Amino acid sequence: MVKIAIITSKGGTGKTxxxxxxxxxxxxxxxRVMLIDCDPHGDLGLVFSVDAEKTLSDLLRTGKTTVNQxxxxxxxITSGGRELxxxxxxxxxxxxxxxxxxxxxxDLRNVDYLICDCAPSRNLININALALVDKVIIPVSMDYxxxxxxxxxxELMREIKRYTRANLELMGILSTQYDVRTNLSxxxxxxxxxxxxxKVFETVIRVNTRLREAPSYGQTVFEYAINSTGAEDYFSLxxxxxxxxx
Numbered sequence: 001m002v003k004i005a006i007i008t009s010k011g012g013t014g015k016t017x018x019x020x021x022x023x024x025x026x027x028x029x030x031x032r033v034m035l036i037d038c039d040p041h042g043d044l045g046l047v048f049s050v051d052a053e054k055t056l057s058d059l060l061r062t063g064k065t066t067v068n069q070x071x072x073x074x075x076x077i078t079s080g081g082r083e084l085x086x087x088x089x090x091x092x093x094x095x096x097x098x099x100x101x102x103x104x105x106x107d108l109r110n111v112d113y114l115i116c117d118c119a120p121s122r123n124l125i126n127i128n129a130l131a132l133v134d135k136v137i138i139p140v141s142m143d144y145x146x147x148x149x150x151x152x153x154x155e156l157m158r159e160i161k162r163y164t165r166a167n168l169e170l171m172g173i174l175s176t177q178y179d180v181r182t183n184l185s186x187x188x189x190x191x192x193x194x195x196x197x198x199k200v201f202e203t204v205i206r207v208n209t210r211l212r213e214a215p216s217y218g219q220t221v222f223e224y225a226i227n228s229t230g231a232e233d234y235f236s237l238x239x240x241x242x243x244x245x246x
Contacts, residue, residue, distance in 0.1 A: 007118035010149025014176035019117035025238030027073035037079035045078035055080030101128035
C-alpha cells in the first residue's frame with residue numbers, strides 16, 4: 001500500500017482538488033483508493049455528498065469509523081467537521097497520541113493507495129497523518145507565500161521523522177494554479193526547480209475553470225469535463241504517480 005499525505009501550511013493551493021482528482025484518477029486506473037479527510041472543513045465529504053455516521057473523529061476517539069464507497073474503487077473516511085477540533089483536544093493527553101491514526105488503521109487491507117487530505121495547519125491531526133503515511137505531496141500555487149508554505153512543511157516532515165522515526169519521504173512538489181499567461185508562474189516554477197532539484201513533478205496543474213466548477217456539481221474533473229485541461233493535467237499526474245510507485 002502506498003500511503004500519501006497531501007499537505008502544506010499555506011491554504012488555497014489545491015490540496016483538496018488534488019486529493020479528489022488524483023484519488024479518482026488512480027481509481028479509474030484500476031487501483032483501490034482510500035481517501036481520508038483530515039481537515040475540519042470537511043470538503044471531501046461535500047464534494048462526494050457524504051454525511052457519514054462515523055468519521056475520522058470517531059476513528060481517533062474509538063478506533064471505529066464508517067468507510068464510504070463513493071465511486072468504483074474509491075472509498076472515503078470523512079473528517080467529522082468541527083468535531084475533529086474537539087477530538088484533537090481530547091486525544092492530546094493520551095500516550096502515543098501521534099500514532100493513534102496509524103494504530104487504528106493497522107489492519108487496513110485491500111487498498112493500493114491511501115491519500116490523506118490535510119488541513120493547512122500545524123496540528124496533532126496532521127502529525128497523526130504524517131506518522132501514518134510514507135510519502136508526501138506538497139502542492140505549491142504559483143505565488144511566493146506558497147513557496148514559504150512548502151519550506152515550513154518540509155521542516156515539519158523533518159521534525160516528525162526525528163521524533164517518530166517514521167519512514168517519511170517527499171514524493172514531490174506539485175505546481176498548481178499555473179497560469180501560462182503570466183511571467184510570475186514561470187518565475188515561481190523556476191524557483192521550485194532550483195530549490196527542490198529532482199523533487200518537482202513533471203506535471204503542472206494549470207489554471208482551469210472546470211476544476212473550480214466540478215465540486216459544485218459533486219463531481220471530479222474526470223466526470224465533469226473529461227476534455228478539459230484540468231482533466232488532462234490530473235490524468236498526467238495520475239500516470240506520473242503510478243510510474244513512481246510501480
